[in-house]
Amino acid sequence: MTSQTILARLVFLSSAAAPFIHAQPPARPATPNDTLVSPEVLAGNRVAFRIYAPKAAAVTLRGDFMEGPGAMNLEKDANGVWSVTTGPLVPDFYSYSLNVDGVRTIDPKNALIKQGITSLDNVFFVPGAEAAFEDAKPVPHGEVRMVWYKSSTLDAIRRMHVYTPPGYDGGSARYPVFYLLHGGGDEDSGWSSIGRAGFIIDNLLAANKAKPMIVVMPNGSMPRPPNAPAGPGPGAALAQERFAGELMKDVIPYVESHYRVVADAANRALAGLSMGGGQTLRVGLTNPDMFAYLGVWSAGVNPQTSPDFEKRSAAFLEYPEKTNKAVKLFWIGVGAKDPLAYAGSKNLIELLKRHGIAHEYHESPGGHTWINWRHYLNEFAPLLFR
Amino acid sequence: MTSQTILARLVFLSSAAAPFIHAQPPARPATPNDTLVSPEVLAGNRVAFRIYAPKAAAVTLRGDFMEGPGAMNLEKDANGVWSVTTGPLVPDFYSYSLNVDGVRTIDPKNALIKQGITSLDNVFFVPGAEAAFEDAKPVPHGEVRMVWYKSSTLDAIRRMHVYTPPGYDGGSARYPVFYLLHGGGDEDSGWSSIGRAGFIIDNLLAANKAKPMIVVMPNGSMPRPPNAPAGPGPGAALAQERFAGELMKDVIPYVESHYRVVADAANRALAGLSMGGGQTLRVGLTNPDMFAYLGVWSAGVNPQTSPDFEKRSAAFLEYPEKTNKAVKLFWIGVGAKDPLAYAGSKNLIELLKRHGIAHEYHESPGGHTWINWRHYLNEFAPLLFR
Secondary structure, eight states, rough: OOOOHHHHHHHHOOOTTTTGGSSSSSOOOOOOOGOOOOSEEOGGGGGEEEEEETOOOOOOEEESSOSSSSOEEEETTTEEEEEEEEOOOOOOEEEEEETTEEEEEOOOOOOOEEESOEEEEEEEEEEEEEGGGSSSSSOOOOEEEEEEEEEEETEEEEEEEEEEEETTTTOOOBEEEEEEEOOOOOOOOGGGGTHHHHHHHHHHHHOSSSOEEEEEOOOOOOOOOOOOOOSHHHHHHHHHHHHHHHHIIIIHHHHHHHSOOOOOOGGGGEETTTTHHHHHHHHHTTOOTTOSSEEESSSSOTTOOOTTTHTTHHHSSHHHHHHHHSSSSSEEEEEOOOTTHHHHHHHHHHHHHHHHHOOOEEESSSSSHHHHHHHHHHHHHHGGTT | HHHHHHHHHHOOOOTGEEEEEEOOOOOOOOOOOGGGGOSOOOOOOOOOEEEEOOOOHHHHEEETSSSSOOOOOOOOOSEEEEEEEEEOSSSEEEEEEEEEEEEEEOOOOOOOOOEEEEEEEEEEEOOSGGGGGOOOOOOOOOOEEEEEEEETTEEEEEEEEEETTTTTTOOOOBOEEEEEETTBBBBBBGGGTTTOOOHHHHHHHTOOOOOOOOOEOOOOOOOOOOOOOOHHHHHHHHHHHHHHHHHIIIIIIHHHHOOOOOOGGGEEEEEETTTTHHHHHHHHHTTTTSSSSEEESOOOOTTTTOOOOOHHHHHHOOOOOOOHHHOSEEEEEEETTTTTTTTHHHHHHHHHHHHTOOEEEESSOOOSHHHHHHHHHHGGGGGGOO
16 A cells, blocks of 8 residues: 555545544543443343443333333433343343444444344353353354355355364364254354354263364345335245345355265254244255255244245155155244244144154244344254254 | 253342343334444545444544554444544554443444453454465465364463464475564454464465474463562563464474474574564573574563563573574564553664664654554564574
């Protein structure tokens, strides 16, 4: 870089912008914000949230530990600090966001976040025995790799996250591959941040409860094709169809040519949550010879939005004897209080029964949250590649 | 997980908390926030920032594209939307944060962030020719790995980021290693997010301007030892000394036993910015046989806070003939308007001259920003391992 370009970078301020610049930051008295802590795990695993917002008229909080819709109201004290304290929480990772006078925002005092494609959520951890399965423990750890590959579907460089188990590097063994998909609004980092996938697999391996495997976590959020209709329905389905192509033509071939894998159906698993569960159905049921293990979590079939589902999946659904031999495990999970996926999961079960397709149905308490998805992963992964 | 534990997780709300819960989110009229875009790169590379905060009394913005201290004031329109537009910016990555009535916060409309240990900053990109060196281009890409290792220094699991060049996986070549350190407040992800290290090296390799190398980016933010004094001075130095031990006893041995590296001084480089520049001096000058390449960026020597610097570095400073043979490159860079490091860098130069230690001094325009550090990396990396 020349000095000129750096200089140009630094003297960018036009005369129009100049009046907005202070020569010095104004001297500022101390505020309660300076020493504020949020969130704070209190005795009995109650959690306090606090934000300094003296001029706000209303502050609410929405967390995935809350059942049902709605939000918690924070209350303001005389110093302008808004706060609320939960009841006892089961040890786990949780996410939340604040809303200050109608603006959704993160907690300014909490730098732990979950990255979404257009928004962030804060994350916090309540340590304890119930969270041991997902904690970073003193066991051998695999690596989580950020991998950039050429997407022929989008004609662009895209990123995926790839977990390689302890001992992969420097070894010569070949491994089975678990393709693990996130939900709508998230991206490829989700399963490695709030999803805790690497730590869950590390802990299962250390306890000899799962087979060593590679876990591939692609970015399932695809832009719609040019000129696709807006809104839900056909336009949304086109984006999902694009991801199906991306997974089959770009992601899997890249993984199978760049990692030491066993490239056959018995050594491939595919699972996903919510939108990723829909993608699992879209890819898995139209490619009946590709994956011996399928997991559909907090998703299902909606006849309104997927009117062609059975027709599209005919090669899978219409040959139950062949399918039941090829697919060793078809694991469907949903929370009993999941407003988005409970009915669709029941539809899926009904449809599979009608076609004589073997499956397992796991109904858990809870809703459409990462709380459930981490547990589903912890239950599903031990069953793979047996 | 049993049904009981999930149930307990979900019915956490004590009767005390119950009054805070709405049965339904209150119906809400549309607000300007719903369609707000921020930031937006306008014609001529001016950038507009916008936030909906109808009740706020003052909103300011601080960005690393601004020279000197101070902040930009946003102005409120009749709809409660605050905004400000910069003058033309040179294409680059930039970071900023907002301040709403005294509370530092991120831009609620921008999910691109730089992770710090206790805070977040937003990031945005102004594309263009000047930023090509750090852009994700259609060239072969290395991987950036999140690696968990046991720190004997802290008796804990810690994370580092490791860049492996294209072709590392599946190959048999051994590589030189560049240990690259971040600054105060950041952590091991910094060089891979706002630092763009992987993309910068990818682009240099594609242009045949650098030797293939592994880049190791540890977490340099260490807690002080128990009972260390608070505040700057001796307590802070103890944390830096702890990191020096961590790098020498934990990070380097882990890397040299887990990756295909050439484990000798001629194939080790060490560089860092700000706090990481101080760490580079602390480690590099007390271990004169370890690193053939040293980079000290936006750091230096402060006789007040490092009164024992020369004594501690005697093995390096007092034997210039030996040192000048062992150290092939000692590259010092600082911005002419860096209020934190300009004087210290001059002190360092003076001290090296006095001891007859060969070095290069690169004074750039600009201040204490990632704008400079990405460029320093782009200038330094091609000189390594020649």
